[in-house]
Amino acid sequence: MGERKRYSKEFKLEAVRLAKEPDRSVLQVAQNLGISDSALHRWIRELEGQGQAGLPPENWTG
Template identity: 45%
Template sequence: MSGKRYTEEFKIEAVKQVTERNYKISEVADRLGVTAKSLHDWIKKYGDSSSQH
């Protein structure tokens, strides 16, 4: 698969928008041009486990 690669910093910032600023996953994904699936995966990897919904 030859998908676009994002920096770790980009992913962490995207996760923060969901976990700290309470934006919806679909909203952040649309704004950043990534899939909701990718964002879910990043939240699993980088998100604070106590902030999982």
């Protein structure tokens, strides 16, 4: 098995921001960025789970 790819917090935040734009789908954004749509869905859920603070999870370094 290959190593799991790690993405920066900034990359994840930008991917989530793009996926939330009204004229884009999660699948389109994921394909454009070269990531899986399941990873992007997970990042969206993780960010939404932060509640009012809107801050990314502390473990968003990889």
